[in-house]
Amino acid sequence: MSSLFGSEERRRNINLGGASSATTHAHILNQAKARRSERENSRKKHDSAVRIQAWWRGNMQVRNVRQQLRQSFAQDVLGVNGLRCMVLIGKDEEVLGHWSTTLTSGGQDVFFQHANGPERESWLVLTRQAALLILQSVAEHPESTYAVTHLRVLDILLAPSSSWTVPIALYLLQRDLYRLLSQAIRGIPVESKNSPTLPSLVPLLTNLFSLDLGAMLLKAQVDFTQHILTIPLLPNRLPLTSISVLSARLPVNALLSIDPSLFVPLIDTEEKVHLTSNLVAFIPPRYPKLSAPALKGWLSLLGATMKSLPTYALEPSARPSSSSGSNSNAVESDSDDESSAAIRVTAVSSFAPVPAPPSLPKLDTRTLKRLQTIPSIPHLKSLLSASQHYPATRDMLYECLFALCVVWPNRSDGVLSAVLIGSGGGVVREIYRGIVRSSALGREGVDGSSLMSPAHAKDWPPLLFLTDLYYQALLTMGDDEFFSSASAAANVPRNPLTLDELVVFSRKLLNIAFTLYWREDQIGVLQGAVPGFEGAGGAAGGLKWEGVREKVTRCLVAIHARDSRKKFTPPDHWLIGSQIDLTSFIEAALFEDQQLSQPTGTRPLSKRHIAYLSPRLGILNNIPFSIPFEARVSIFRNFVANDMSSRGVDRRQYFHKRTRVTVRRGHVAEDGFNRLAEADLRMPVEITFVDQFGEVESGIDGGGVFKEFFTELCKEAFDTNRGLWLANQQNELYPNPHSYAREAHNLNWYRFIGRILGKALYEGILVDVAFAGFFLAKWLGKQSFLDDLASLDPDLYHGLIFLKHYTGNPEELSLNFTVAEEEFGVTNTIDLCPNGSNIPVTRDNRLEYIYRMSHYRLTKQIRKQTEAFFDGLSDVIDQKWLRMFNQQELQVLLGGVNAPIDVDDLRSHTNYGGLYDDNEPTIVAFWNVLKTFDHDQRRAVLRFVTSVGRPPLLGFKELHPNFSIRDAGSDQTRLPTSSTCVNLLKLPRYKDEKTLRDKLLQAAFSGAGFDLS
Template structure:
């Protein structure tokens, strides 16, 4: 008999009063119950999934049956309304779409090619037959859906014969002129409705995909003419200046004008039609869309928009309405401002990609094609795109825009902003642009920008503007571009302007009275940007893709150029260049010396000015000021900082002139001072004290101990020898100022080692405060400071060449009649040869448009290129003893004073006040009293001779 209710199980189950087995059994029961629940859940889900699959499969089978039925109905009468319904319900079936398109069209291949674009052979009674029926609304709705299916199908294989047939039908559906001619005026709105629908569902996106899928140079592709027609047909179906028209223009810009090399994809007939139909006269409708266009496109797409606009728009400049021309310039400016720096300077696709750095060669002059790149990814430009983009900075194009700006002055602010944006993305085109602007109207543009766009603005009007408060103020963003362009223009014009021209009111572009407030505006802004650099790190100018550090650099260059003119021939009010009383100079000196001690030496003596400027201004605002706008601090204060920095360096190195530790002892033969100095001091640290022992003509050491006087005697004799122009290393200007010999033998290795040695010797003089009675040419001193020399510096080197270049600059005739090219003649050993200033320069004629570039290149060659190696060797030696940043606290004139003292009458009272006596003498000693009486009887020449005997220089020492 079977047990009931599980009694047998209960009888057999062991009972553990200890609780361990009971606990284990309880946990096992819970796990078993959990597993059973999970199993039941899995089974339930499987059943539900099976039901869903079965339902889907039944639905799929039913749909296939329905589609087969609809396909049969469609094939039985594909041109009827029922066939059209079936086509729409079936959906994206490329085969049926092709059959329907073929049924609605005649075999176009039988007709001449001249007739194919007109599409006059479409069966309009079939295609438009439903327009007159009672089912017109259904027919129109179905045509809208079919139009979308057609363009989507075309995008899959645009070059196939079925796609061409579908494009023919689609063009006919959207053509309002043909629809009106066939259907009459009563149904003229049918193409408009169809256009709105296909535009809403991505007409331009599909057209773009289709065009880009076709090989660029396949202009004979039969689909291209119809695709081009689909671009401009929508604008025939909507009134201009409406909201819908604006939407179409926006879509055209971001989908069609972004196609790379768009004009090169069209056959000539289609290109002419497209150019004529493109609604550029209504560009004003994009006035509210420029920001959206920039936000919705990539950098490459933005470049394509610019290139395509430059192909189609310039021929229409003269007939464009002013509002559209304004928006055109604004759109170009917005697109350029959105591009990364150097976007137009990357290498060609087939060139080797360089290492991109933020800062480039500081010796950039007109015509120099050396560029550097930002670390960010830059678009690669096709050669034809690059060629089209070159239209933008070209002289003829800019002159056309400037002419329009002259006719419509309200365009000037937008034009200025466009030019500034162009400089940012295309630095190598900057000189070409600035040269064109300066030649246009004889410099009137500079005056116009200053008087209309800078002087009345908050930036130009308030000399005490708080720049930091203004930097992030959006209300000032429209005023920065005019100031930046004006600074660039004025810096550029000073490069090719001599002092005689500058001080002639007809040639300064700005009057001297205007330069006073303008330079003070630049000074206040630049000083504040350096002083508060920590608040500006990695921030951008509102409305510009430009960092504040770049703004500071541009303003500083202009400021330095104006200050250089004032240094040679003062015209500014007293204390114009000084920061004023808001900075305590005593604390400034202490802080500057302390910050200088904290700096690490910048690698390499020839570091670029951009890198140095950013380095020092970031590290210390005081060093940034002293290395970029040092004239903001009085000269005497800077000399104190220089001497304190030298003393701090001595202390750091443990140098003590009164100790024999680390002293360099050298024996010098009387008749071989220069050669022995070169041989024995070339490997020594010249910062250390040097004790000289002279060897007489008999080979015996001269008696005495070098306490400084013997070294000064050696130093004076050494300078007299090494700077002797008869040695071949140096030449003299007509003002008896020396500069390195540009001859080829002076650039040989042995000569360069002498330049380096001489640089080390002069560094020792500056380090010890020894004055040197030698005057250097200003353009050579500029090399010490890593500054560029310009046309005005050529006047002292080669007056005849200078006058010739000035004549060329102001020549009013046809410049090409002068038969000049981009070469310069050099003569060595009686042989004259021509040196190209640019690649293939002998075949590039000098014209009115490029003469400023020629002048800059000739000046640069004579003042810089010919003595480049000599200057670098000299400065390498100089920087071994003197930190380059110490020298950059001074300009050329001040550096000459630092080297040789002030060429002024000797103040005997000041000399006596600072005289130091050796031994037990004092100022009250009878011998000293008698000495000063004798000195009082000396004239200036005798006093200079005495001073030369004591200090080795006839000029009064500094401070």
């Protein structure tokens, strides 16, 4: 039975006990699954055993076959059969080494006889495969025993004179010849210059360029550039003899004629840097011999590489350190000192996110040193010289140089200065007249919305390079040179652009800047890249539209500054009023300012943040001259009014919270300094005078007593005999640069004076003090340059102008980068730059010397004094309010406009007291007499009454308190008197106009007349 039905274990168990003894349904299912899984596992084990056995048998068979192939190969090493066996064996170092050694040891005749025999086709196919095998062997083991032998074989197979060379070369080229050669070179340490492999490797790099490869020659050139010229420190890896071989056989003209778009997008950032570094070692020495297409190709390649690199990629260590993570780029400084960035941290969170800058490669010091060649003056000179022979390359040159300035901002000033020196300003004219003048960018009537279109990609580089170049020229251009004409003598330096050209050019820049500030899409301006300058790293790389706006604005403001000093543009040239509705603009600006109002104590928003958060305030803070001055003054007064309102101050009411200060006559400045140093000067201040007997003077300060206090304080504080201020030849004040003025106590005085002047601006009190333009520029966060030096130190200014245009060798003048300062009879030498005493002034660096000397005298010497003053000023006046004006306008805001006095306007805003009214005979006579006065006489009367001889900019309605006239009795011999603290004229009731005229002029020009009664 057991044999018939099988063993007991395999019998099927049948339950005859009925349903009551059966297991549950779930249990039955689980048992079925378990049995099925067991069968599946058994099947897998069986299949695995079969595969293992097959693999084992296969391996055994391969070993047997390989052994047989080795035996056959050994019997016919140089024959076709032996070659076939070697190819079938594959990567076997012993077999490949045996073949290469035999072939190079005198077996070439035997081997190459098959190339023309009956088995030629088979031999050629097998030889190509054998060549690839030994090439791969060298790539993987470049310093192996057989590497040199393999390379000798490859050199034989790729010999230009052989009929089989081209098929073998094409076969290898299609299978990454240059990538494998690159792998081999990279596999040898940089320091192993004596490696025997290198001298054999180098000839293979250029062998293909002498072959007739047809259309594949381009691929060979592209692959060579992509894989070989991107090898880090390529010149440093090769022995001198190999470098000479490579340099001599390098097809420079052909390589430079390749379209960069075929390989530049295929290589990463680090490879682009190494490509640039390696090419700089080979190309510049050949500039004089380059053909026009080759030079254009080189500029195109260099420019394409630069444009695709992230900023600072060529000098990673120069990238500014970040202290605030990815938003660090949102922080900017509007001052000339990068360490004094004024931007509150809390503003960053509300600002558009700035992408983190792309990571930069870590570069070897030798690579960095070679890269320094690019922006060096000798290299730029030779490049400019080479391009002069081929005018067709000039456009490409400017694009290349601009890309260099973008990717290497720390060297941009040197590049621009070298171009200016090398061309004598001719490049500026050439770019403007040949390219920019006809460009549609910024042209009147052209739709501004298309400004950022890719269709204008080619127009941006020359225009932006011109703005950078011309701005750099303005830094060391005096006003005499700027306003020179074409009719000037040949030896007289002149502006590279005529004034008529500047009118057109500046209008272009204005239209571009306004369009970029006015755009509602400020995130696109902040993060969007200029077409063709996208760079690497996505949104974090390349040249952004914000950078374009900054460059355009910087040049535009510099041109406008010259026009502000001496008008050369037509009326309304700078205004864009036709493009906007001024009424709605002002209303929106006031609303936006309220939205951006900051709590007391926080640091102010920078111009960059304001431009992003508010297009209108962005225009007012960056290109304010595009809005009429009167409109900006009105906006300023409204800003102040809104600020007063937010603090609960109503100027029409007297009884509200005030800061009460008692001041002694004769000690106005001292008491004001001691008692107002920490007061909130945006709130009303009540002044009480104590006379010389210690008695409190009667009267209520409704604004006039404070004006008297302020007038007296200014007389003392700005007295040049006190040592804090000096006056130039135009009697304009600026801080004393002496070290005495930098002492802590005196810096507190500058801070206090800044607060007091801020109070004057806040209250609309006119100040009869004129400040030097370069000092006023500091109030606005601007730097001053050579053109401002003439007002400070005329002798130094003329000396620097002489140096700039000196035709001899500047080194004959024995100058270096130092400045001598004499204090207390001791002369100290100060370096203008690190190690300046050891750097002579030469023809190449004299512009830098001029800039540094001007910057030192105009900025560095008074930096601490200026910062203290501005710290006090900004405690009362918001920085963004001041930035709506330039230096000249700020002086007008402080002291009134130097314009004819409108008698009718003054009369309509005059109050009367005592027996006087507008129809009283003496008052009628007064106005009739005032109308007969000339300009100087009217100013004298106004100064006599108000202490300031200039009318307020927006008319006498802005004079606070209002101009007033009160009767002073009937004594015909008495002179008129005044109370300048309340702008009050005390006028006797003269009986005739002649007497009134004589007495009024006598009082006005005598400087007497203040009366407390």
